[in-house]
Amino acid sequence: GEDVEQSLFLSVREGDSSVINCTYTDSSSTYLYWYKQEPGAGLQLLTYIFSNMDMKQDQRLTVLLNKKDKHLSLRIADTQTGDSAIYFCAESIVPDKLIFGTGTRLQVFP
Amino acid sequence: SAVISQKPSRDICQRGTSLTIQCQVDSQVTMMFWYRQQPGQSLTLIATANQGSEATYESGFVIDKFPISRPNLTFSTLTVSNLSPEDSSIYLCSARDWTYEQYFGPGTRLTVT
Numbered sequence: 001g002e003d004v005e006q007s008l009f010l011s012v013r014e015g016d017s018s019v020i021n022c023t024y025t026d027s028s029s030t031y032l033y034w035y036k037q038e039p040g041a042g043l044q045l046l047t048y049i050f051s052n053m054d055m056k057q058d059q060r061l062t063v064l065l066n067k068k069d070k071h072l073s074l075r076i077a078d079t080q081t082g083d084s085a086i087y088f089c090a091e092s093i094v095p096d097k098l099i100f101g102t103g104t105r106l107q108v109f110p
Numbered sequence: 111s112a113v114i115s116q117k118p119s120r121d122i123c124q125r126g127t128s129l130t131i132q133c134q135v136d137s138q139v140t141m142m143f144w145y146r147q148q149p150g151q152s153l154t155l156i157a158t159a160n161q162g163s164e165a166t167y168e169s170g171f172v173i174d175k176f177p178i179s180r181p182n183l184t185f186s187t188l189t190v191s192n193l194s195p196e197d198s199s200i201y202l203c204s205a206r207d208w209t210y211e212q213y214f215g216p217g218t219r220l221t222v223t
Contacts, residue, residue, distance in 0.1 A: 041217075042114075042202055042215050043202065043214040048211065088152065098155065098212060100153045103152055
């Protein structure tokens with residue numbers, strides 16, 4: 001079945017690392033995505049990873065994929081107040097159809 | 111990356127009326143989509159907007175309620191018909207070019223009274 005789960009909230013101190021986790025159920029996922037949604041805004045594509053990769057790094061962002069456990073994580077290094085937002089993971093099973101997770105609200109405090 | 115704009119950004123509509131949302135992409139894209147985000151929830155795909163032909167709807171969404179047009183490679187409209195309070199949501203347009211990157215518009219916040 002198609003089900004993507006995330007924890008609802010994460011609170012971190014400014015300057016620390018944030019790790020947002022996501023689990024999915026369909027092993028045939030081809031691409032997995034991370035989006036950021038700020039209040040009142042649309043979705044911003046942060047990064048994505050192909051299913052045959054284990055890790056992808058892009059500046060402060062590191063994506064880890066464990067296909068065996070169907071687990072995806074997004075690590076944000078040196079978290080800033082501007083990183084406060086809702087983060088959605090999404091999987092793509094058939095081309096173009098994205099199944100979104102429930103979203104994790106990240107709060108960064110000074 | 112594609113830049114996507116939507117109009118209107120928000121609207122308040124009365125029950126029984128319809129709202130048409132426009133989506134414009136700044137470059138030619140292969141695929142365009144419409145999603146719904148109900149209050150406090152995640153995104154659900156409504157349909158794929160096909161150029162010059164009928165849209166492909168996901169389970170639970172029908173053409174009579176959500177007619178979609180896509181006359182060319184950069185423009186699409188979504189109409190939400192016969193509005194009820196349950197239709198109050200954010201409606202987002204998205205597009206994919208030849209890569210696997212899918213971009214989203216800023217969304218249209220609809221409130222039905």
